Amino acid sequence: xxxxxxxxxxxxxAERISSLVKAIRQDPMGGWFDLPENYNxxxxxNIKKAAAKINSDSEYLVCIGIGGSYLGHKAxxxxxxxxxxxxxxxxxxxxxxxELRRLLxxxxxxxxxxxxxxxxxxxxxxxxxFRILKQKLTEKYGDAAHERIYATTDIKKGALHDEAVAxxxxxxxxxxxxxxxxxxxxxxxxxxxxxxxxxIDALLTGAADECREFLSAGDxxxxxxxxxxxxxxxxxxxxxxxxxxxFEPCLHDFEEWWKQLFGESEGKKHQGIFPASVVYTTxxxxxxxxxxxxxxxxxxxxxxxxHDNSSEILVPTEPEDLDGLGYLEGRPLTYLNATAxxxxxxxxxxxxxxxxxxxxxxxSARSVGALIFFFxxxxxxxxxxxxxxxxxxxxxxxxxxxxxxxxxxxGF
Amino acid sequence: xxxxxxxxxxxxxAERISSLVKAIRQDPMGGWFDLPENYNxxxxxNIKKAAAKINSDSEYLVCIGIGGSYLGHKAxxxxxxxxxxxxxxxxxxxxxxxELRRLLxxxxxxxxxxxxxxxxxxxxxxxxxFRILKQKLTEKYGDAAHERIYATTDIKKGALHDEAVAxxxxxxxxxxxxxxxxxxxxxxxxxxxxxxxxxIDALLTGAADECREFLSAGDxxxxxxxxxxxxxxxxxxxxxxxxxxxFEPCLHDFEEWWKQLFGESEGKKHQGIFPASVVYTTxxxxxxxxxxxxxxxxxxxxxxxxHDNSSEILVPTEPEDLDGLGYLEGRPLTYLNATAxxxxxxxxxxxxxxxxxxxxxxxSARSVGALIFFFxxxxxxxxxxxxxxxxxxxxxxxxxxxxxxxxxxxGF
Numbered sequence: 062x063x064x065x066x067x068x069x070x071x072x073x074x075a076e077r078i079s080s081l082v083k084a085i086r087q088d089p090m091g092g093w094f095d096l097p098e099n100y101n102x103x104x105x106x107n108i109k110k111a112a113a114k115i116n117s118d119s120e121y122l123v124c125i126g127i128g129g130s131y132l133g134h135k136a137x138x139x140x141x142x143x144x145x146x147x148x149x150x151x152x153x154x155x156x157x158x159x160e161l162r163r164l165l166x167x168x169x170x171x172x173x174x175x176x177x178x179x180x181x182x183x184x185x186x187x188x189x190x191f192r193i194l195k196q197k198l199t200e201k202y203g204d205a206a207h208e209r210i211y212a213t214t215d216i217k218k219g220a221l222h223d224e225a226v227a228x229x230x231x232x233x234x235x236x237x238x239x240x241x242x243x244x245x246x247x248x249x250x251x252x253x254x255x256x257x258x259x260x261i262d263a264l265l266t267g268a269a270d271e272c273r274e275f276l277s278a279g280d281x282x283x284x285x286x287x288x289x290x291x292x293x294x295x296x297x298x299x300x301x302x303x304x305x306x307x308f309e310p311c312l313h314d315f316e317e318w319w320k321q322l323f324g325e326s327e328g329k330k331h332q333g334i335f336p337a338s339v340v341y342t343t344x345x346x347x348x349x350x351x352x353x354x355x356x357x358x359x360x361x362x363x364x365x366x367x368h369d370n371s372s373e374i375l376v377p378t379e380p381e382d383l384d385g386l387g388y389l390e391g392r393p394l395t396y397l398n399a400t401a402x403x404x405x406x407x408x409x410x411x412x413x414x415x416x417x418x419x420x421x422x423x424x425s426a427r428s429v430g431a432l433i434f435f436f437x438x439x440x441x442x443x444x445x446x447x448x449x450x451x452x453x454x455x456x457x458x459x460x461x462x463x464x465x466x467x468x469x470x471x472g473f
Numbered sequence: 474x475x476x477x478x479x480x481x482x483x484x485x486x487a488e489r490i491s492s493l494v495k496a497i498r499q500d501p502m503g504g505w506f507d508l509p510e511n512y513n514x515x516x517x518x519n520i521k522k523a524a525a526k527i528n529s530d531s532e533y534l535v536c537i538g539i540g541g542s543y544l545g546h547k548a549x550x551x552x553x554x555x556x557x558x559x560x561x562x563x564x565x566x567x568x569x570x571x572e573l574r575r576l577l578x579x580x581x582x583x584x585x586x587x588x589x590x591x592x593x594x595x596x597x598x599x600x601x602x603f604r605i606l607k608q609k610l611t612e613k614y615g616d617a618a619h620e621r622i623y624a625t626t627d628i629k630k631g632a633l634h635d636e637a638v639a640x641x642x643x644x645x646x647x648x649x650x651x652x653x654x655x656x657x658x659x660x661x662x663x664x665x666x667x668x669x670x671x672x673i674d675a676l677l678t679g680a681a682d683e684c685r686e687f688l689s690a691g692d693x694x695x696x697x698x699x700x701x702x703x704x705x706x707x708x709x710x711x712x713x714x715x716x717x718x719x720f721e722p723c724l725h726d727f728e729e730w731w732k733q734l735f736g737e738s739e740g741k742k743h744q745g746i747f748p749a750s751v752v753y754t755t756x757x758x759x760x761x762x763x764x765x766x767x768x769x770x771x772x773x774x775x776x777x778x779x780h781d782n783s784s785e786i787l788v789p790t791e792p793e794d795l796d797g798l799g800y801l802e803g804r805p806l807t808y809l810n811a812t813a814x815x816x817x818x819x820x821x822x823x824x825x826x827x828x829x830x831x832x833x834x835x836x837s838a839r840s841v842g843a844l845i846f847f848f849x850x851x852x853x854x855x856x857x858x859x860x861x862x863x864x865x866x867x868x869x870x871x872x873x874x875x876x877x878x879x880x881x882x883x884g885f
Binding site for chain 2: 127128129132142154155156157158159160161162163182183185186188189191192193196220221223224227241242301302308309310311317320321324325327328329330331332333335336337340341342343344345346347348349350351352353354355356357358359369371372373374376377379383384385386388389392393394395397398400401403404405407408409411412424454455456457459460461462463464466467468469470471
């Protein structure tokens with residue numbers, strides 16, 4: 062479903078890709094690969110039931126989680142802007158007092174539920190936010206508070222698991238074989254997405270279709286994921302920064318998800334390509350200058366849609382052509398935006414920037430599901446080609462160890 | 474007011490800085506330097522009057538503008554989250570039909586006004602949005618629509634100026650000697666900021682104080698701006714990316730403003746440092762891995778506050794210490810966040826990343842005003858040290874020319 066094009070001449074080593082795919086699927090953290098086909102159907106139905114209950118009794122769902130525990134679902138909600146009686150809010154992804162206060166002000170006295178998402182339950186940011194929001198929930202609902210807490214956590218151990226069992230929270234599972242940044246299609250993402258009104262069946266179907274299409278390709282060297290990964294590996298030799306670009310502002314958070322996926326998967330052993338993002342046309346009046354004429358150590362990956370399925374808006378006609386837009390009167394904005402995209406790709410290429418194109422059919426739940434699988438697979442392949450482990454994040458411990466020491470945590 | 478610290482040994486050439494400052498102030502586009510002292514007091518009062526009117530008759534103010542015409546005020550509003558009866562929305566910064574539709578849905582049938590911000594009035598994105606929103610305004614208010622349109626534009630010429638005169642819109646001025654990305658402290662930013670409830674007197678006072686403090690330094694080589702600019706110029710030799718980092722999520726848009734300021738000012742003649750941004754602690758669970766262990770061609774600039782003036786929230790006490798947070802009970806979040814900041818700086822330095830620190834007194838209108846002036850001055854100095862013009866953006870024309878050609882604009 063997802064297509065890849067570029068201005069680079071590369072040769073994909075199909076045999077190598079094939080052996081890397083095998084290694085990824087056998088990796089203890091490679092569970093995300095077969096997930097779109099082999100997800101837990103019973104839990105999936107329970108997610109839908111929980112979402113229906115939350116929609117019936119909560120104006121807000123506060124999702125407490127950091128990194129991979131929230132970036133994916135936040136991205137999909139922003140991209141699709143579904144309609145729902147419940148608004149999803151986010152907490153526990155920083156230690157800012159100011160940020161938490163703003164959330165508490167927005168919550169006010171409205172009915173709300175909590176989805177706390179943490180494999181262990183001991184990560185500082187979400188654990189602190191959970192204590193504070195649990196207190197607010199208990200003040201409001203007393204003994205019934207526990208009925209409004211949904212814990213997405215380890216299946217059988219850990220602080221949050223144990224508390225959830227003891228306090229009788231509704232539980233969902235963070236699988237052992239799926240890391241945080243690859244977890245959006247597990248309960249981590251699916252519960253908030255269902256609450257927000259996203260069609261999670263279509264999302265999973267899109268991912269499963271993309272997976273099946275990849276595996277059934279006669280020549281893996283012809284697949285979009287293999288080509289994107291191989292092109293990145295080639296460009297990595299002389300380029301330091303990859304800029305993911307889109308002409309849809311509602312993909313801002315999707316680009317944030319992509320940055321975490323690639324940055325955390327590849328940025329180790331002094332390797333990796335620095336992942337940055339822009340949203341056009343606004344950033345053509347910002348970082349666009351740099352892309353056009355700054356240092357030539359950047360390449361750009363344009364995330365495109367072959368069909369713009371947004372509702373049509375036409376450029377209105379005016380009696381006098383004061384603003385010089387007369388030549389555009391009656392034209393749809395979708396045409397203007399697509400033309401700006403084409404113009405930008407040509408401009409950046411002529412400025413000496415390699416431009417890769419990733420093309421999804423349209424901006425829908427099914428396409429977004431396909432894009433998620435496509436990027437996860439491309440990222441894992443790309444990291445393997447750079448000879449780093451796509452599934453660990455040893456560097457994240459450094460600030461934590463320093464912080465625990467400074468805070469006086471026992472044992473540090 | 475703004476302080477600078479770093480782990481780099483540099484020597485500032487005070488005489489060179491002094492001559493660059495002179496050149497900047499004499500530049501036809503250097504008007505922003507003396508603006509905080511020499512702004513137009515009569516217009517300033519008219520801005521306040523217009524803001525009071527908009528607050529009294531509008532649930533929304535739609536700001537139509539792209540690049541420097543909106544990034545600055547959007548950033549300040551997000552940073553300070555002031556209270557106001559009028560919510561400021563943004564349009565005309567993309568050509569996305571989807572984005573504009575979402576805005577029209579949010580507006581619904583509420584009372585609103587428009588602030589169209591464009592030096593010329595012919596930039597495609599804002600001009601298209603203005604036609605569409607003007608149509609909606611006219612449908613709602615008929616002949617009185619023009620009383621709800623505020624045009625911030627050239628003082629005496631251009632399409633928007635001419636239309637504003639003909640249609641009797643309230644007018645404010647984009648000065649000739651201030652470019653878009655340096656314009657937040659002109660009417661471009663001040664009207665939306667006043668509408669949003671920002672104390673614009675305090676904002677300008679902060680900027681003026683910072684300017685005065687800089688000019689009155691006995692040795693310009695000792696100033697924060699000169700040190701930041703010189704350190705950047707030194708690091709630019711072996712580093713490709715500067716990451717601006719903050720531990721306050723509400724500075725996300727301020728970082729976007731900073732990226733435009735530096736990226737568009739420096740990214741030319743194949744020069745410049747690629748400007749990127751992160752918000753911590755969330756991005757410590759994302760790009761943090763890359764910063765800790767990825768390629769060593771990055772440096773980090775931490776935007777700090779010496780005093781956290783947010784309202785206090787304490788870690789609640791729980792009867793059992795299931796989550797292992799017992800050692801933090803009763804501690805304020807401000808303390809945790811400050812400790813995380815200290816821990817991160819130490820971790821990144823030990824990972825081989827140069828860390829620069831920019832320190833403002835607190836997150837207030839006055840401090841933000843000082844930061845705006847500080848960054849504008851640092852940026853102009855830094856670009857001059859890299860031997861590029863801080864005030865032009867020749868590369869932005871490339872996509873426009875391609876687009877006009879493809880769209881069939883007369884003359885292209």
